[in-house]
Amino acid sequence: MAGAFGFKGCQKIRGPQIRNLLEAKDFFLFDCDGVIWHGEKAISGAAKVVNSLIRHGKNVVFVTNNCTRPRENYVHKFYRLGFTDVMLEQIFSSSYCSALYLRDVVKVRGQVFVIGCDGLRRELQEADIPCVEEADDPDATIYDCALAPDVKAVLVGHDDKLTFLKLAKASCYLRDPDCLFLATDNDPWHPLSGGRILPGSGSLTAALEVASGRKATVIGKPSRFMFECISSQFRGVDPAQCLMVGDRLETDMLFGSNCGLDTMLTLTGVSQIEEAQEYRNSELTTNHSLVPDYVVDTIADFLPAFEELDEQSN
Numbered sequence: 001m002a003g004a005f006g007f008k009g010c011q012k013i014r015g016p017q018i019r020n021l022l023e024a025k026d027f028f029l030f031d032c033d034g035v036i037w038h039g040e041k042a043i044s045g046a047a048k049v050v051n052s053l054i055r056h057g058k059n060v061v062f063v064t065n066n067c068t069r070p071r072e073n074y075v076h077k078f079y080r081l082g083f084t085d086v087m088l089e090q091i092f093s094s095s096y097c098s099a100l101y102l103r104d105v106v107k108v109r110g111q112v113f114v115i116g117c118d119g120l121r122r123e124l125q126e127a128d129i130p131c132v133e134e135a136d137d138p139d140a141t142i143y144d145c146a147l148a149p150d151v152k153a154v155l156v157g158h159d160d161k162l163t164f165l166k167l168a169k170a171s172c173y174l175r176d177p178d179c180l181f182l183a184t185d186n187d188p189w190h191p192l193s194g195g196r197i198l199p200g201s202g203s204l205t206a207a208l209e210v211a212s213g214r215k216a217t218v219i220g221k222p223s224r225f226m227f228e229c230i231s232s233q234f235r236g237v238d239p240a241q242c243l244m245v246g247d248r249l250e251t252d253m254l255f256g257s258n259c260g261l262d263t264m265l266t267l268t269g270v271s272q273i274e275e276a277q278e279y280r281n282s283e284l285t286t287n288h289s290l291v292p293d294y295v296v297d298t299i300a301d302f303l304p305a306f307e308e309l310d311e312q313s314n
């Protein structure tokens with residue numbers, strides 16, 4: 001991951017360097033939260049950047065570990081926040097990719113037990129994957145609740161209604177070695193405003209890994225599978241022509257590195273440049289995969305490059 005200009009890692013780039021990068025790449029992968037928006041608020045200039053990339057004929061896709069909403073809700077959200085040219089086919093969420101994995105890779109036969117929100121269930125339904133219905137009465141316990149006989153996979157995502165009973169049931173299903181154990185993503189936590197945090201899917205998966213003594217297969221970033229989904233749906237994607245833009249070293253930068261893409265860290269989200277420098281200086285060579293090739297303060301730093309390109313073509 002030397003980057004297109006021969007320097008290694010953590011290089012803050014500006015003006016002409018960004019322009020060269022825009023010209024050199026034809027496929028842009030963006031993480032969402034912390035890169036193009038914070039929750040319900042678009043990052044200033046992000047919509048203009050995305051719309052400009054599309055207008056300049058670049059391929060743009062979004063790769064998000066957020067599994068709480070189905071893709072069509074993302075399209076509405078993009079539109080609402082001013083990203084008016086984004087279409088369903090450009091959105092690769094960990095819930096959508098989990099559905100593809102269950103349907104096309106492992107071809108699951110039987111039901112899936114889901115720990116997750118409605119958005120995740122909706123994506124599975126769209127792919128015709130049957131999920132165990134949650135029909136327990138409120139007083140049910142693991143001693144007396146019903147267990148479905150044909151559960152062939154446990155899928156763990158973000159679940160803000162997690163109960164002890166759900167964890168216990170999942171643990172029981174996972175005693176069957178033929179029952180697959182999947183996680184939408186392994187994110188440990190997510191930032192909220194005011195310094196609060198939200199435990200991520202990774203924390204729920206960890207609980208089940210301890211209870212089952214098994215390791216989950218992770219679908220979302222940093223696993224390569226999302227890139228395989230993109231490659232199967234966009235013809236001729238060349239990793240050398242791709243730039244992965246994200247705000248989290250442990251997911252976005254590692255994902256890019258795992259897939260052979262150049263990576264860019266934007267400082268509007270979770271990770272700081274100092275953490276990236278620490279990974280770069282680490283003696284542990286595996287840590288070097290978490291180092292971005294390029295760093296920008298915000299993706300709005302792309303805007304002057306577009307202005308230059310537009311002036312050139314006028």
Ligand SMILES: [Mg+2]
Nearest residue numbers: 031033034247
């Ligand atoms: Mg993010």
